[in-house]
Amino acid sequence: MHNVSNIGSSWENNVLEVTLAAGDNAVVHATVKNVGTEALNLLSYGTLFDSAPVQKINVYEGETAVPFKGVLRSIQRTELVPEVFRTLAAGETFETTFNAAEVHDLSTSSYTFVAEGSISVAQVGSTELTDAIIFKSNTLTMNVNGEAAKSVAKAIPTSIDRRTVLQSGCSTTQKSQTTQALAYCASLAKAASTAASSGSSSKFSEYFKTTSSSTRSVVAARLSAVASQCGSISSGSTKYFCTDVYGYCESNVLAYTIPSTNEIVNCPIYYSALPAISGTCHAQDRATTTLHEFTHAPATYSPGTADNGYGYAAATALSSARAVLNADSYALYANAIYNGC
Secondary structure (H helix, E strand, O other): OHHHHOOOOOOOOEEEEEEEEEOOOOOEEEEEEEOOOOOOOEEEOOOOOOOOOOOOOEEEEEEEEOOOOOOOOEOOOOOOOOOHHEEEOOOOOOEEEEEEEHHOOOOOEEEEEEEEEEEEOOOOOOOOOOEEEEEEEOOEEEOOOOHHHHHOOOOOOOOOOHHHHHOOOOHHHHHHHHHHHHHHHHHHHHHHHHHHHHHHHHHHHHHHHOHHHHHHHHHHHHHHHHHHOOOOOOOOOOEEEOOOOOOOOOOOOOHHHHHHEEEEOOOOHHHHHHOOOOOOOOOOHHHHHHHHHHOOOOOOOOOEEEEOOOOHHOOOOOOOOHHHHHHHHHHHHHHHHHOOO
């Protein structure tokens, strides 16, 4: 058993035991137990600890992933507030229950559910991210009644009052900063797409854990699609907002995407806390945050990505299959290509 101080991005760090159990129709009970010898201070965003309708589990019908219809958020990785962490003492268990039908369209069928990913950690008492812990739950199979699942209220309404959006549009500064970020996003994504196709295989493998040509072509195609979406502010398949139309801009949230509507929302700190583009390896900026968000939108490239791990330690601890579907892996790779990391 590893203790946290020397986990690094270890592939064997098995200190989190995640168990899924079936409740009534599409209801999942999840327990997360710290089976290590030290307390863990875990970043809660995008995980089973998050109270928002985020992607807590992956849902499959046969071999096919069921599209996620909740919210996917970009998180500031510095100056984090203590409230966005969950401390789990050695031996402590966290329990949560949620209905998969709130964020997935489920019909009458047999589905499998699994929670898998990488959680960023800080030392207890600190909010500075130091490491990541990888985890994978048991695989839960459940028969779902489609009619009952359809009656469950969706976490994200299918339509919001667009008049609010128009009334609270982008300020002049926000519009110019967003337009600039989109231009940088387009050029970063284009360069990263080329690198994924024909650049260094070891650099590609650092972020995506494989050098297989099929994976390289998927990553290149997704980045090329991002480049074309970022390349236009007047056309395209995604909608962009400068104000928090859905109410998910909590502490340290930079931006978020609603994949079911292909809407991307920038939060206030996207404008106040980030530079337009960063010359530092693995640092955050508006350009790569926008790139991160565009990979989430299935209208950019299907399937849209998830948030399987935030930041370099968490993203590079993922398996290849999870990394290819992880938004931050693309943002970090694009930053690395741009900065020659």
